[in-house]
Amino acid sequence: MPGSGKTEFAKMLKEKGFQVISMGDALRKRYEKEARHGEKLMDFAKRIREIYGEGVVARLSIEEVPPSAKLVAFEGVRSLYEVEEFKRLGEPIIVAIHSPPQLRYSRMMSRMRQDDSKDIQELRRRDLDEIKLGIGGVIAMADYVVLNDSSIEEFKRRSEEIIQRILR
Known part of the structure; x- marks a missing residue:
C-alpha cells in the first residue's frame, strides 16, 4: 500500500545488485504520453x-528490464494479474510490505510526494482504489511479509532477513 516502505525495501535490493523497476514509473512514463487533459x-x-487488460502495467514494466539484468525486482505490484505477467520471466517471489494505515498516512503527510494527497479522506479513497485493483490478493499470496510498524532501523533489519532468505 502507499506509504508502507516499498521504496526503502527497493533501495536495499539495489544495494544487493537487483535491477529494481518501479511499476509506478513505468505507468507514469505511459501517462505522460497518453493521458487525457x-x-x-x-x-x-x-x-x-x-483497454489493454489487467496485466498491462506489468507488461510496461517488463519492457524496462535491461537485457543484462540478472536479478530483477518490480516495485509496486497491484494485482495477481500482474504477478501472472511476471511469470513469463520466471517464478516470481512476492514480498509484501505492511504498515498500519495511520502510520502510512502520517508518513505520506510528512513526505508530501507529488502524488500524495494532503487530505486523510483522499488517502483513504486511494487505499480503496488500490484494493479494488487487487492489491489485497497480492498481499494475501505473498511469499514473505515485512512488517514496517516501528523504526527505520528495525524495518531494515527485518528486510535484510527476508532478502537473505531470497538470495539463498
Missing part, C-alpha cells in the same frame, strides 16, 4: 487496464 494518474491506470 486533466486526467489523474489513478484514473489513467484504470482506463488503460480496461
Whole structure:
C-alpha cells in the first residue's frame, strides 16, 4: 500500500545488485504520453487496464528490464494479474510490505510526494482504489511479509532477513 516502505525495501535490493523497476514509473512514463487533459494518474491506470487488460502495467514494466539484468525486482505490484505477467520471466517471489494505515498516512503527510494527497479522506479513497485493483490478493499470496510498524532501523533489519532468505 502507499506509504508502507516499498521504496526503502527497493533501495536495499539495489544495494544487493537487483535491477529494481518501479511499476509506478513505468505507468507514469505511459501517462505522460497518453493521458487525457486533466486526467489523474489513478484514473489513467484504470482506463488503460480496461483497454489493454489487467496485466498491462506489468507488461510496461517488463519492457524496462535491461537485457543484462540478472536479478530483477518490480516495485509496486497491484494485482495477481500482474504477478501472472511476471511469470513469463520466471517464478516470481512476492514480498509484501505492511504498515498500519495511520502510520502510512502520517508518513505520506510528512513526505508530501507529488502524488500524495494532503487530505486523510483522499488517502483513504486511494487505499480503496488500490484494493479494488487487487492489491489485497497480492498481499494475501505473498511469499514473505515485512512488517514496517516501528523504526527505520528495525524495518531494515527485518528486510535484510527476508532478502537473505531470497538470495539463498
